[in-house]
Amino acid sequence: MDASIATKGKAMTEQRRPHGGLKARIVDLLWQNGKGLTAKELQARFGDDGQIPALSTILTVLERLRKSGDVIRVPGDAGEYLYSPTPAEADEAVESMLGALMKSSDRTDVLLGFAGSLDADDLETLRKAIDRAGPDH
Known part of the structure; x- marks a missing residue:
């Protein structure tokens, strides 16, 4: 294997979040906010760790959280959905x-x-x- 490819792969792996980290971060952000957020608003709250996920990735995680009952989705004013954590x-x-x-x-x-x-x-x-x-x- 080419050394530059191996190095690049290692660097990409080191920058990834731990398994389940994105899901946990999204739920934490929703709990911290106290009201519903759109996927774009959630994405804007990332950045403190330098790893901003794509909007499509956030939407995928939110949909999985919704299906598992961890997140509630309601229509917002601008046609976007607002997501909130499911109350304990x-x-x-x-x-x-x-x-x-x-x-x-x-x-x-x-x-x-x-x-x-x-x-x-x-x-x-x-x-x-x-x-x-x-x-x-």
Whole structure:
């Protein structure tokens, strides 16, 4: 094999992201943003590491993430799709619990009913969470 080809191949390999690195970076960027991003907006957020993926590559990864349920895609204003990370199961549960609490006219009754339905382990976890939140919450 020609030495220049071997050297070029080695240099290209050293510049590649680790397997799964692009997927992880895209998900991280979506979580950091806090709102939906287009593929072009995602691409613009790359660059701090000098490795800017092609737009088609970003779109491919986003589609795979969407199919696996890790990303949500909604139509945006300009005809492009906006991508957001799928909320974690715990986040969804918290939102649901807070929503139920906010709808109630008697929050105390709801909280007492909720706490009264917990087993000993869950009550201990709730006590620790309340202690950690501190008196200002």
